[in-house]
Structures are given as C-alpha cells and as structure tokens.
Amino acid sequence: MKKTTPLLLIFILVGVIAGGLIGDLFGRSIPLLSYGRSIGFEPFTVDLAILKWTMGLTLQLNVAGILGLLLAMFLFKRF
Helix, strand or coil: CCCCHHHHHHHHHHHHHHHHHHHHHHCCCCHHHHCEEEEEEEEEEEECCCCEEEEEEEEEEEHHHHHHHHHHHHHHHHC
C-alpha cells in the first residue's frame, strides 16, 4: 500500500471520529473515556444587508478520541 498524505488524513479522521463515538457510548460506564475539552470560537455573524454570513469552529476532543488518533497513526505506520 502506498502511504500518502491524504491517506494519513483519512486514517486520522476515522480514528478521531471512531474514538469520539466510543467515548460517548461508553462514557457512563468508563468516565475516563468521555473526559475532554472543547476548544474553538463561538459562531459570529456578519450582516451586510444583502449578505449574511455566519462562521464558527469548535473542536471537541475526549480521551477516547485521542486514543483513536494514536491507534490510527500506529496502524498507518504499520501497514
């Protein structure tokens, strides 16, 4: 398998999403997995009478998401 940057980004994205879902699903039984922080900025709106534009960005990471990220990077390097 040829290792490319887009493939690495796909591995990382899938790892973070899968880890985040696992953290959400098992967070009640294993609270450590759902521990996390939210970083980013709240949505803001620019209103120019004929154009209204709203933008915001928030990244929510938990322990399981970080573990998924590390696992994805390990699997990418291994294969």
